[in-house]
Amino acid sequence: MDGGGVEAAMDGGGVEAATTAAWMARHRGMYERATRHPFTVSIRDGTVDLSAFRRWLGQDYMFVKEFVAFLASVLLKCCRQSDGSDMEIILGGLASLSDELSWFKKEAEKWSVNLAEVSPLKSNTEYCRFLQSFSEPEISYVVAITTFWIIETVYQDSFAFCIEEGNKTPPELLGTCQRWGSPEFKQYCQSLQRIADRCLAEASADAARSAEEAFLRVLELEIGFWDMSSSRS
Numbered sequence: 001m002d003g004g005g006v007e008a009a010m011d012g013g014g015v016e017a018a019t020t021a022a023w024m025a026r027h028r029g030m031y032e033r034a035t036r037h038p039f040t041v042s043i044r045d046g047t048v049d050l051s052a053f054r055r056w057l058g059q060d061y062m063f064v065k066e067f068v069a070f071l072a073s074v075l076l077k078c079c080r081q082s083d084g085s086d087m088e089i090i091l092g093g094l095a096s097l098s099d100e101l102s103w104f105k106k107e108a109e110k111w112s113v114n115l116a117e118v119s120p121l122k123s124n125t126e127y128c129r130f131l132q133s134f135s136e137p138e139i140s141y142v143v144a145i146t147t148f149w150i151i152e153t154v155y156q157d158s159f160a161f162c163i164e165e166g167n168k169t170p171p172e173l174l175g176t177c178q179r180w181g182s183p184e185f186k187q188y189c190q191s192l193q194r195i196a197d198r199c200l201a202e203a204s205a206d207a208a209r210s211a212e213e214a215f216l217r218v219l220e221l222e223i224g225f226w227d228m229s230s231s232r233s
Protein backbone atom coordinates (compact mmCIF):
# COMPACT_ATOMS: atom_id res chain seq x y z
CA MET A 1 0.00 0.00 0.00
CA ASP A 2 1.35 3.45 -0.85
CA GLY A 3 1.24 6.52 1.42
CA GLY A 4 -2.25 7.47 0.18
CA GLY A 5 -3.39 3.94 0.83
CA VAL A 6 -2.22 4.03 4.40
CA GLU A 7 -4.12 7.27 4.92
CA ALA A 8 -7.23 5.81 3.34
CA ALA A 9 -7.02 2.90 5.75
CA MET A 10 -7.06 5.21 8.75
CA ASP A 11 -10.22 6.60 10.21
CA GLY A 12 -10.53 10.17 11.49
CA GLY A 13 -8.78 9.46 14.80
CA GLY A 14 -5.74 7.92 13.13
CA VAL A 15 -6.90 4.43 14.14
CA GLU A 16 -6.37 1.87 11.40
CA ALA A 17 -9.67 0.76 9.90
CA ALA A 18 -10.01 -2.52 8.06
CA THR A 19 -7.86 -2.41 4.96
CA THR A 20 -10.27 -4.34 2.75
CA ALA A 21 -13.11 -1.91 3.54
CA ALA A 22 -10.81 0.99 2.63
CA TRP A 23 -10.00 -0.65 -0.72
CA MET A 24 -13.68 -1.26 -1.43
CA ALA A 25 -14.38 2.41 -0.79
CA ARG A 26 -11.37 3.58 -2.80
CA HIS A 27 -12.19 1.33 -5.78
CA ARG A 28 -15.98 1.63 -5.47
CA GLY A 29 -16.51 2.11 -9.23
CA MET A 30 -14.63 -1.07 -10.19
CA TYR A 31 -16.28 -3.01 -7.37
CA GLU A 32 -19.72 -1.98 -8.60
CA ARG A 33 -18.88 -2.84 -12.21
CA ALA A 34 -18.03 -6.35 -10.98
CA THR A 35 -20.99 -6.82 -8.61
CA ARG A 36 -23.72 -4.96 -10.54
CA HIS A 37 -22.76 -6.18 -13.98
CA PRO A 38 -25.45 -6.06 -16.72
CA PHE A 39 -25.34 -9.90 -16.84
CA THR A 40 -26.29 -10.44 -13.17
CA VAL A 41 -28.57 -7.39 -13.17
CA SER A 42 -30.43 -9.02 -16.10
CA ILE A 43 -30.93 -12.12 -13.92
CA ARG A 44 -32.39 -9.92 -11.19
CA ASP A 45 -34.72 -8.04 -13.54
CA GLY A 46 -35.81 -11.22 -15.31
CA THR A 47 -34.53 -10.25 -18.77
CA VAL A 48 -31.52 -12.60 -18.81
CA ASP A 49 -30.71 -14.20 -22.14
CA LEU A 50 -30.82 -17.91 -21.35
CA SER A 51 -28.17 -18.75 -23.93
CA ALA A 52 -25.85 -16.37 -22.03
CA PHE A 53 -26.79 -18.11 -18.80
CA ARG A 54 -25.96 -21.49 -20.35
CA ARG A 55 -22.63 -20.11 -21.56
CA TRP A 56 -21.86 -18.83 -18.06
CA LEU A 57 -22.75 -22.23 -16.59
CA GLY A 58 -20.38 -24.18 -18.84
CA GLN A 59 -17.57 -21.67 -18.44
CA ASP A 60 -17.96 -21.44 -14.68
CA TYR A 61 -17.78 -25.22 -14.34
CA MET A 62 -14.35 -25.06 -16.00
CA PHE A 63 -13.39 -22.14 -13.77
CA VAL A 64 -14.38 -24.00 -10.59
CA LYS A 65 -12.22 -26.98 -11.57
CA GLU A 66 -9.25 -24.60 -11.72
CA PHE A 67 -10.43 -22.90 -8.53
CA VAL A 68 -9.97 -26.22 -6.67
CA ALA A 69 -6.25 -26.15 -7.51
CA PHE A 70 -6.07 -22.45 -6.60
CA LEU A 71 -7.64 -23.10 -3.21
CA ALA A 72 -5.29 -26.01 -2.62
CA SER A 73 -2.42 -23.56 -3.15
CA VAL A 74 -3.99 -21.07 -0.71
CA LEU A 75 -4.30 -23.88 1.84
CA LEU A 76 -0.68 -24.88 1.34
CA LYS A 77 0.49 -21.30 1.89
CA CYS A 78 -1.69 -21.10 4.99
CA CYS A 79 -0.02 -24.22 6.43
CA ARG A 80 3.47 -23.06 5.48
CA GLN A 81 3.33 -19.31 6.10
CA SER A 82 0.76 -18.64 8.81
CA ASP A 83 0.32 -20.16 12.24
CA GLY A 84 -2.28 -22.46 10.68
CA SER A 85 -5.26 -21.07 12.62
CA ASP A 86 -7.11 -20.25 9.37
CA MET A 87 -6.69 -23.78 8.06
CA GLU A 88 -10.15 -25.04 9.00
CA ILE A 89 -11.95 -22.18 7.28
CA ILE A 90 -10.00 -22.63 4.06
CA LEU A 91 -10.36 -26.40 4.24
CA GLY A 92 -14.13 -25.95 4.61
CA GLY A 93 -14.18 -23.87 1.44
CA LEU A 94 -12.13 -26.44 -0.41
CA ALA A 95 -14.38 -29.30 0.73
CA SER A 96 -17.51 -27.43 -0.40
CA LEU A 97 -16.15 -27.32 -3.95
CA SER A 98 -16.87 -31.03 -4.27
CA ASP A 99 -20.59 -30.28 -3.80
CA GLU A 100 -20.27 -27.32 -6.10
CA LEU A 101 -18.89 -29.43 -8.94
CA SER A 102 -21.77 -31.92 -8.49
CA TRP A 103 -24.20 -28.99 -8.53
CA PHE A 104 -22.74 -27.76 -11.84
CA LYS A 105 -23.13 -31.22 -13.36
CA LYS A 106 -26.77 -31.46 -12.31
CA GLU A 107 -27.51 -27.93 -13.43
CA ALA A 108 -25.79 -28.56 -16.78
CA GLU A 109 -28.10 -31.52 -17.36
CA LYS A 110 -31.12 -29.40 -16.51
CA TRP A 111 -30.04 -26.75 -19.03
CA SER A 112 -28.79 -29.27 -21.65
CA VAL A 113 -25.23 -28.01 -21.48
CA ASN A 114 -22.79 -30.71 -22.50
CA LEU A 115 -19.86 -30.05 -20.17
CA ALA A 116 -17.60 -32.45 -22.08
CA GLU A 117 -17.86 -30.15 -25.10
CA VAL A 118 -17.17 -26.88 -23.32
CA SER A 119 -13.82 -25.30 -23.97
CA PRO A 120 -12.68 -22.22 -22.10
CA LEU A 121 -13.24 -18.85 -23.79
CA LYS A 122 -10.56 -16.15 -23.76
CA SER A 123 -11.54 -14.34 -20.53
CA ASN A 124 -11.89 -17.63 -18.69
CA THR A 125 -8.46 -18.81 -19.88
CA GLU A 126 -6.98 -15.51 -18.73
CA TYR A 127 -8.63 -15.84 -15.31
CA CYS A 128 -7.51 -19.48 -14.95
CA ARG A 129 -3.93 -18.44 -15.79
CA PHE A 130 -4.09 -15.89 -13.01
CA LEU A 131 -5.31 -18.58 -10.59
CA GLN A 132 -2.51 -20.91 -11.69
CA SER A 133 0.11 -18.28 -10.89
CA PHE A 134 -0.67 -18.81 -7.18
CA SER A 135 1.09 -22.16 -7.24
CA GLU A 136 4.36 -20.15 -7.25
CA PRO A 137 5.79 -20.25 -3.72
CA GLU A 138 6.93 -16.60 -4.09
CA ILE A 139 3.30 -15.46 -3.87
CA SER A 140 2.63 -14.83 -0.22
CA TYR A 141 -0.22 -16.09 1.92
CA VAL A 142 -1.56 -12.55 2.49
CA VAL A 143 -1.91 -12.00 -1.28
CA ALA A 144 -3.49 -15.44 -1.73
CA ILE A 145 -6.04 -15.15 1.08
CA THR A 146 -7.01 -11.63 -0.02
CA THR A 147 -7.49 -12.91 -3.56
CA PHE A 148 -9.63 -15.81 -2.32
CA TRP A 149 -11.79 -13.43 -0.28
CA ILE A 150 -12.51 -11.02 -3.14
CA ILE A 151 -13.20 -13.80 -5.68
CA GLU A 152 -15.88 -15.23 -3.38
CA THR A 153 -17.22 -11.82 -2.40
CA VAL A 154 -17.88 -10.74 -5.98
CA TYR A 155 -20.14 -13.78 -6.45
CA GLN A 156 -21.76 -13.37 -3.04
CA ASP A 157 -22.62 -9.71 -3.61
CA SER A 158 -23.68 -10.22 -7.26
CA PHE A 159 -26.04 -13.10 -6.56
CA ALA A 160 -27.38 -11.75 -3.25
CA PHE A 161 -28.60 -8.73 -5.25
CA CYS A 162 -30.57 -11.14 -7.48
CA ILE A 163 -32.58 -12.41 -4.50
CA GLU A 164 -32.95 -9.12 -2.64
CA GLU A 165 -36.37 -7.51 -2.32
CA GLY A 166 -37.95 -6.42 -5.58
CA ASN A 167 -36.19 -9.02 -7.73
CA LYS A 168 -37.85 -10.53 -10.80
CA THR A 169 -35.36 -13.38 -11.02
CA PRO A 170 -36.84 -16.28 -13.03
CA PRO A 171 -37.79 -19.11 -10.60
CA GLU A 172 -35.56 -21.59 -12.44
CA LEU A 173 -32.53 -19.40 -11.64
CA LEU A 174 -33.26 -18.89 -7.95
CA GLY A 175 -31.25 -21.98 -6.95
CA THR A 176 -28.18 -20.56 -8.68
CA CYS A 177 -28.61 -17.20 -6.96
CA GLN A 178 -29.16 -18.80 -3.55
CA ARG A 179 -26.02 -20.88 -3.91
CA TRP A 180 -23.85 -17.75 -3.62
CA GLY A 181 -26.38 -15.22 -2.35
CA SER A 182 -27.36 -17.07 0.85
CA PRO A 183 -26.74 -15.59 4.32
CA GLU A 184 -24.50 -18.60 5.10
CA PHE A 185 -22.24 -17.85 2.15
CA LYS A 186 -22.18 -14.19 3.17
CA GLN A 187 -20.98 -15.24 6.62
CA TYR A 188 -18.30 -17.39 5.06
CA CYS A 189 -17.10 -14.42 2.98
CA GLN A 190 -17.04 -12.25 6.09
CA SER A 191 -14.87 -14.79 7.88
CA LEU A 192 -12.46 -14.70 4.91
CA GLN A 193 -12.49 -10.90 5.06
CA ARG A 194 -11.56 -10.95 8.75
CA ILE A 195 -8.63 -13.27 8.00
CA ALA A 196 -7.50 -11.06 5.10
CA ASP A 197 -7.69 -7.94 7.29
CA ARG A 198 -5.75 -9.57 10.10
CA CYS A 199 -3.02 -10.69 7.68
CA LEU A 200 -2.96 -7.26 5.99
CA ALA A 201 -2.58 -5.52 9.35
CA GLU A 202 0.58 -7.57 9.94
CA ALA A 203 1.90 -7.38 6.36
CA SER A 204 4.77 -5.28 5.01
CA ALA A 205 3.89 -2.29 2.84
CA ASP A 206 5.13 -4.21 -0.22
CA ALA A 207 3.00 -7.25 0.52
CA ALA A 208 -0.07 -5.08 1.17
CA ARG A 209 0.53 -3.28 -2.15
CA SER A 210 0.71 -6.63 -3.97
CA ALA A 211 -2.51 -7.72 -2.27
CA GLU A 212 -4.27 -4.54 -3.39
CA GLU A 213 -3.05 -5.13 -6.95
CA ALA A 214 -4.42 -8.68 -6.82
CA PHE A 215 -7.74 -7.31 -5.47
CA LEU A 216 -8.00 -4.97 -8.47
CA ARG A 217 -6.95 -7.67 -10.91
CA VAL A 218 -9.72 -9.94 -9.61
CA LEU A 219 -12.30 -7.18 -10.16
CA GLU A 220 -11.04 -6.75 -13.74
CA LEU A 221 -11.12 -10.50 -14.38
CA GLU A 222 -14.61 -10.85 -12.89
CA ILE A 223 -15.90 -8.06 -15.15
CA GLY A 224 -14.27 -9.84 -18.10
CA PHE A 225 -15.89 -13.12 -17.06
CA TRP A 226 -19.39 -11.56 -16.95
CA ASP A 227 -18.73 -9.79 -20.30
CA MET A 228 -17.70 -13.13 -21.78
CA SER A 229 -20.85 -14.79 -20.46
CA SER A 230 -23.06 -12.04 -21.90
CA SER A 231 -21.44 -12.05 -25.31
CA ARG A 232 -18.46 -13.90 -26.64
CA SER A 233 -14.99 -12.69 -25.71
Ligand SMILES: Cc1ncc(CN)c(N)n1
Pocket residue numbers: 060063064067151152155222225
Ligand atom coordinates in the same frame (compact mmCIF):
# COMPACT_ATOMS: atom_id res chain seq x y z
C1 LIG B 1 -15.69 -16.51 -12.18
C2 LIG B 1 -16.04 -16.94 -10.81
N1 LIG B 1 -15.75 -16.14 -9.76
C3 LIG B 1 -16.09 -16.56 -8.48
C4 LIG B 1 -16.70 -17.73 -8.24
C5 LIG B 1 -17.09 -18.13 -6.86
N2 LIG B 1 -16.37 -19.23 -6.39
C6 LIG B 1 -16.97 -18.53 -9.35
N3 LIG B 1 -17.60 -19.72 -9.23
N4 LIG B 1 -16.67 -18.13 -10.65
